[in-house]
Amino acid sequence: MRIILLISGYLLLVVFPLQLQSASLQPHQLRCEYLPEPLAMEKPHPRLSWQLEATDRGAIQTAYQILVASTPELLGQDRGDLWDSGKVPSNRTNQIHYAGHELAARQDCYWKVRVWGKEGTASSWSEPAYWKMGLLDPADWKAQWIGFDNRRLNKNETFHLPPSPYFRKSWQAKGKVKKAILYSTALGLYEARINGQKVGKDYFAPGWTDYDQRVYYQTYDVTSMLRTGGNAIGFILANGWYAGYTGYAVLVGHPKEYAFYGEVPVFMAQLEIEYENGEREMITSDTDWKVNTGPTLEADLLMGEAYDARLEFEGWDESGYDDASWRNCRRMVGAMGKVESSPGVPVQIVEEIEPIAISEPEKGKYIFDLGTNIAGIVQLKIRGKAGTRVQLRYGEMLHPDGRLMTENLRKARATDTYILKGDSGGESWSPKFTYHGFQYVEVSGLDNPPDKEMITGLVLSSVTPRVGHFESGNDMINQLYRNIVRTQKANYLDVPTDCPQRDERMGWTGDAQIYIRTATYNSDIAAFHQKWLVDLNDAQFGNGAYPNFAPMAFHRPNMTYSPGWMDAGIICTYNIFKVYDDLDLVRKFYSNMQEQLNLYQRKSEQDLLQEGAFDEVDPQGGFGDWLNQDKTATSKILAANIYWLFDLKLMAEMADAIGQRTDAENYRITFRKVQEAFLEKYRTPEGRLQENTQTACVMALDLDVLPTSMKPVVARQLVQLLEENNGYLTTGFLGAKHLLPVLSNAGYRKEALELFTKKGFPSWLYEVVNGATSIWERWDSYTIENGFGGAQNTGMNSFSHYAFGAVAEWMFRHLAGIDMMENGFREIAIRPEPNRALGPVAASYQSINGEIRSAWSLSGNDLKLEVTIPANTTAQVWIPARAVDAVKEGGLPLTEAKGILGQEMDGQLLRVKIGSGTYTFTSASVAGLLPEVAAP
Ligand code: BGC
Secondary structure (H helix, E strand, C coil): CEEEEEECCEEEEEECCCCCCCCCEEEEEEEECCECCCCCECCCCCEEEEEEEECCCCCCEEEEEEEEECCHHHHHCCCCCCEECCCEECCCCCCEECCCCCCCCCCEEEEEEEEEECCCCECCCCCCEEEEECCCCHHHCCCCCEECCCHHHCCCCCCCCCCCEEEEEEEECCCCEEEEEEEEEEECEEEEEECCEECCCCECCCCCCCCCCEEEEEEEECHHHCCCCEEEEEEEEECHHHHCECCCCCCCCCCCCECCCCCCCEEEEEEEEEECCCCEEEEECCCCCEEEECCEEEEECCCEEEEEHHHCCCCCCCCCCCCCCCEECEECCCCCCEEEECCCCCEEEEEEECCCEEEEEECCEEEEEEEEEEEEEEEEEECCCCCCEEEEEEECEECCCCCEECHHHCCCCCEEEEECCCCCCCEEECCCCCCEEEEEEEEECCCCCCCHHHEEEEEEEECCCECEEEECCCHHHHHHHHHHHHHHHHHEECEECCCCCCCCCCCEHHHHHHHHHHHHHHECCHHHHHHHHHHHHHCCCCCCCCCCECCCCCCECCECCCCCCCCHHHHHHHHHHHHHCCHHHHHHHHHHHHHHHHHHHHHEECCEECCCCCCCCCCCCCCCCCCCCCCCCCCHHHHHHHHHHHHHHHHHHHHHHCCCHHHHHHHHHHHHHHHHHHHHHHECCCCCECCCCHHHHHHHHHCCCCCHHHHHHHHHHHHHHHHHCCCCCCCCCCCHHHHHHHHHHCCCHHHHHHHHCCCCCCCHHHHHHCCCCCCCCCCCCCECCCEHHHCCCCCCCCCCCCHHHHHHHHHHHHHHCEEECCHHHCEEEECCCCCCCCCCEEEEEEECCEEEEEEEEEECCEEEEEEEECCCCEEEEEEECCCHHHEEECCEECCCCCCEEEEEEECCEEEEEECCEEEEEEECCCHHHCCCCCCC
């Protein structure tokens, strides 16, 4: 503990121990089920976690004690009336199940933790944290589903876009409010308002689920929004995913174009108030509420929003508003499935962006350039005559003549309209129930030329806290990384979508499984995926196949599942299990995952998926190595067999982890049988792969389905294939992410770097060189020779598709070298691949066990590697080195440095085992040990 005193201009640093019992360890960042303060926990034994701060190297937690109390006062007195874990000898800091008294609905749980280090002294108690139990029983809901059938009010001739209903209710408070919690949900989208203010900051609540199976409710602490005296609550609804346009249904002439789950949006709200005087009151949605339609003329996720400010009803969401002309609400049929507390994270505005330029390529059509491709909405600030109709259109790119390009939006109208009320002080508006994927906004219908202040970009994304940072010495690589993060933000929007702009925006499973590990390096996606994995399992087909996308509003005949896509159910679960050490998730979906494997098994003949095994699906055989560049694509059935083998491996590991030893053994036996049949069919006499494609080689190697003896041969085959293609890749969705890891792992670090630093077509940097601020769907989304027309399909040409951004996994695991050796980064691997072309490289990753950092630089021939390992973990660090004594830490020989647990040479690398802390290693004269490539 440090106290800094400033006395007459002199800085005095006084260091003294404030708490005598405090050891070097201190718990902080307490969370419950991955969330800082969940307000509606439904799990009876939620998982608690914390991270540790330590002042010394090699800090280890040897025991912990958790207290959970029903009031802050009790907790303050160190009394855990709900749970006192006692001193538990354990080094666990996460995934610890609450094991106290049974928790009732709405129970407040205040908790804290203290830990013991290896010296045996206790830390001080952590700062208190909190969770609250949710409405645990359907009977806890007293509210009714209410709504208003607005269908006949649709005025749009092309689309079904009825106006948004506004609902209100006012009441007199019975005293001073002590606590007020709002539980609310909808079939459709809602915005809740209290006393003139939006409740919370969320967009698109209650989120997208297959509403016939479940819908989530949100919980808001609204204590500070209520007043003594008159109060009012309001709700605005929109069709959203429930009743609006979703995906490409219009494009493909699906028999239903919208309203896949229901025709009319409805909602349910329960405001529970506790007064200072002990009285309790519930304001619930029922037929006493009043409804009207007003300024929101149209509101649709894909089509956009139209708002006539002249129709605003001033003060409608405040008490005292005269709603005599409003209608009474109807009780409506509500959710057919479960109503549960949302386990995920909300969508909110995460960034605001000012335009960098305005142009006017056509008279009266002004194009605002945000300078970067985002998903979100805009805020319009405008002054003008009442009735002026301003139109906003959105695009990711401009045509060469400067006009907005919208061809790639396909049937997403993506147009907002605002009609001014003519406020002389100016007016401001932003949509509530739509979003767009765009960099450019075209504004038309203005009375006067605009200034830049008229438009602000509001970036919408699920709130997944940023945990990763990557920086190299090369601007293009840094831009590539920024583009990856940007594209993740744009597509982690309630579900992991393929793209945010065209008429699709669906939770495509292939994209999700390819990208998930990268996603974990960038953001904390644990809670986000707790939600989406439920969607995925809800949408599983009866035959065991996980679908092409989830939630699954609709699907086309036979376009149902595909190898490489359906494996997401296993691969995504596995990645969350590994990264966050989450066994609950494995247990929860275990039998579903088994069904997926059973499907593969049933489809196989002589232990292999044979040609035709997936003939029933459209495209026939599945999507294969989607968007590949080679003339002869990798066969779909080969890819299917590799995924089956990979899934078997992952399932064996997961089965073991949850104690299903017999299953694990059976999966391993099946693996060996399938592998044998696979080799029989696909191995040449020389031990190469029969299918001579980059994707076949990299999938087989990286998904680890080959025997050890074949690995160097197939790696060599890959290198040859690359050479034959001038060093360029040919891989599509399934192959691309495996290229660099395979090269690195097989010792072709130079070849990996050469491929990564390519700038020609097709390559990761090609789009960067061409001005990309996001990751493009296709290698040829734009080419210098062919413009946007080079893509095989201009409509299917998104500029915000994260799949090829999966290269960031290699950037973290290899270039910076941050990886795990034990689940949840309990033991960490730091194995960077330093080189002169891209250095210095610095990356950090906030794991569930705390912050990991790896930063290397070269000065002359000497390498410097700075490593930070969080308290309570250990790491193995691989440092390019001529010999043990060429490496020093903090200037000292390793034998003298503190925290070093051992070292040995491993080829041209020195492997050093360390405990927690920050270390600065230097390795002298590494020149000949590093791959030499030219900087891009
Ligand atoms: C999506 C992809 C998806 C694919 C299936 C596309 O329309 O945008 O990202 O994986 O369909 O091949």
